[in-house]
Amino acid sequence: MIRRTNPRTAGRGRNGAARRVGVLAVLTAAAATLLPTTAARAVERIDCGGRDDFAKVWNYGYSGQLCFANDGWMAVRIYNVDRIDAGNNKVITYLGGGLGSWTVFTWERYDFNANQGHQVMMYDINLSRW
Numbered sequence: 001m002i003r004r005t006n007p008r009t010a011g012r013g014r015n016g017a018a019r020r021v022g023v024l025a026v027l028t029a030a031a032a033t034l035l036p037t038t039a040a041r042a043v044e045r046i047d048c049g050g051r052d053d054f055a056k057v058w059n060y061g062y063s064g065q066l067c068f069a070n071d072g073w074m075a076v077r078i079y080n081v082d083r084i085d086a087g088n089n090k091v092i093t094y095l096g097g098g099l100g101s102w103t104v105f106t107w108e109r110y111d112f113n114a115n116q117g118h119q120v121m122m123y124d125i126n127l128s129r130w
Helices: 016-034 112-116
Strands: 044-046 055-059 064-069 072-085 090-095 100-104 109-111 120-128
Touching (some): 072 100, 072 112
Antiparallel strands (some): 055 064, 055 072, 072 109, 090 100
């Protein structure tokens, strides 16, 4: 008996699973080399040190100041916030007192005492450079 075979499909029945595993391994390796591998950074609370490029949160009648750096998000609980200075950041924060989400753009400041007439509570801070 003569068996007809198609040269394009000859051998497909054998090693099909091994071939699929090999293709998957090649695709995984290609994706791993093409994707960026930078470590995720998070917002950090830092010492202000007289610098004005950090995001600053002034509270308790402007007597206290907290500084934050790096891109990312951080949950905070800051009472009696008077003012936010963005520094070299875009600051997005969630505030209490019905104010909700608030954005202060790069090199701008927002004074809650002067504009809202009262201090506010800050629940989170999100910094980005753009």
